[in-house]
Amino acid sequence: MELLPLVCLCLLSCSGDGVRVVVEEDSDAVLPCSPSTKEDITAKLFDWKKDGQEVFMYDSGIHYNNGHGSQDLQFKGRVSHFQDQLMNGNASIKIQNVKMADSGNYICIFPRLQPRQTFNIELVVGVKVVVEEDSDAVLPCLINTKEDITLKLFDWKKDGQKEVFMYDAGNHYNNGHGSPDLQFKGRVSHFQDQLMNGNASIKIQNTKMADSGNYICIFPRLQPRQTFNIELVVGASPEPYITTLNETKDWSLLQCKVRGASQEPKVEWQDSSGNILPAEEPQVSERGGRYYVTINTTVTKTGRYRCVVTQKEINHQSRAETFVFISGASPEPYITTPDATKDWSLLQCEVKGASPEPKVEWQDSSGNILPAEEPQVSERGGRYYVTIKTNVTKTGRYRCVVTQEGISHQTSAETFVFINVNSSSVSEKVCEDCSSAVAFVLGAAVLAVVVAAVPFGLRATNCITVSFNQGAAPDPTTTSNDPTKDIPLLQVRVTGDHQDQNGSSNAP
CATH class of the missing domain: 2.60.40.10 (Immunoglobulins)
Structure with a gap:
């Protein structure tokens, strides 16, 4: 559904003192009001009402937006006046974000002026519905009270005269109650299950260009009478x-x-x-x-x-x-490790043949940008070649991120770095009566060694001493993205007196 273009159309009514303002739904509406004398009304009282509802009141500087109460909830926080225009006798108001329910008759009253002055303004909040030919169109109509209209009367007309659809307390054109214009016969229906919510919308099936025009939805028996305006446009272009x-x-x-x-x-x-x-x-x-x-x-x-x-x-x-996707976009960057020690790794990222020029940066696994050397950038034949290095001192994953904002393109590559914080050996003595602790610390590796001794007829009578090396630093000439190179080294030594199957004792 699309809305009418913003129109503030002021037309004199038949009485000569009324104004009609037509605006689109969800836009702002300015309702004009100015006494004939154009005198300064800064210290005066004026009051705006809609069909008996309190819209806005101003009384010598006090108004609904600065503490004056009693404003109807429908308008709360949506209505303002023009403070700088009061000296010119301008009591106009602006209603923000208007809805179809805001349509109706408004009055602007100066009760203390002599003679008392009253101005009448009709606000029409219109909706424009645009559909493709041969599709269905839903024309909205919802009364502002949202009361149950199952037992009410509402009438739809096109261009002010053609009967489109009429509903009267359960009777309507589709169940024998009267007859619509031949143009709409058998093509219009209402939403029966929505009547309890005040919804009098209709659906026109299989629309044609001849269905384009201005429709009105009228509640003639409501007090005050309510009228809604909808423009239907048939002939919209299908999606390209x-x-x-x-x-x-x-x-x-x-x-x-x-x-x-x-x-x-x-x-x-x-x-x-x-x-x-x-x-x-x-x-x-x-x-x-x-x-x-x-x-x-x-x-x-x-x-x-x-x-x-x-x-x-x-x-x-x-x-x-x-x-x-144009192939000039940066390919995935290439990561190498030019140098490394047990304390740090030097990472290098290369981007080759990117167009346009990319922004290249190093990030940690959390996306934080890392300090890096100044990028080395060269350009050949409109393609950019970038190299950037960074030094890392912690084990973790690191990525090189390449961004080309001009073409909304981003790519990245990732590597894993292992930093050997402590390379000293740790010795631990595990005694015979601590077998459960041995299994916990050494796991399957120690268990395999002990089991392997059984076929040789050995029975441990003393202790097992184990040396555990945390792992040497990775080779500085290779990349550090293979943590399997740093496998812990287990050394097992069995000491004490042993007896073979014949009962003789042998030194290990």
Whole structure:
């Protein structure tokens, strides 16, 4: 559903002292009010009401927005006056974010002026519904009280005269109650299950261009009488269709097609920022009152592109979007470890052949940017080659991130670094009566050694001494992304007197 363009249309009513303001839903509405004398009303009282509801009151500087109470909840926090215009006799108000329920008759009263002055303003909050031909259209109508209208009367008309749909306490055009205009016979229905919520909306099936026009939804027996205005526009362009006709590593040829628009559209290509792209001359044809448009453009950067279709006559716009990857975008960076010790590793990241020029940085596993040397950047044939180094002193995962903001592209590579904080050996003596602790500390490695001694007829009578080396520093000439190179070294020595199967004792 689309809304009416903002209109502040002031028309004199038949009585000569009324004003009609027509605005779109969700916009702001200014309701004018000014006494004939144009005198300063800063120290005066004026009061705005709608169908008996309190909208806004001003009394010598005190008003609903600074402590004066009694404002109706429907308008609370949405209505303001023009303080700087009071000296000119301007008591106009602005209602923000208007809804259809705000439609109605407003009065602006100066009760203390002599003679008393009253101004009448009708606010019409209109809705514009735009649909494609042969689709269904829902025309909204919801009374502001949201009361149950199951036993009420509401009537829909088109262009002020054609009968579209009438509902009267359960009787309607689809169950034998009267007959609509032939144009709408058998095509209009209401929402029975929504009547209890005050919803008198209707659906027109299989719309045609002839259905376009101004519709009104009337509650003639309500006090005050309520009328809602809806404009229906049939003939919106369907969503465009995008294809890629041709591409190389440097560019892509995109095509956009619009098929069967019943109002001639304007079609153009845009980038992700909304900038209009150069394109070939559109190819336009017309068959049976419907328009077919084709337009091509060539893009040379990775990014999102959209084809936008605009029909100004009906204030309608539709679009389709596609993503294009140009091989000039940076490939995945390449990480090496030029040097390393037991305390640190020097990491190097290389980016080759990127276009446009990328931003390259090192990050830790949490995404924090790491201090690094100044990047070395070179350019050959419009392609950029970047090298950047960083020194790390902690075990963990590190990544090189390449960002090309101009084409909304980002890529990265990751490596694992093991830093040997303490390379000293740790000796631990495990006694025969501490077998459970041995199993916990040494695990499967120690158990395998003990079990291996059994076939040789040995029985440990004393202790087992184990040396555990935390692991040497990785080879500085290789990358440090393979933690399996730093396998703990277990040394097992069995000491004490042993007896073979014949009972003789042997020194180990």
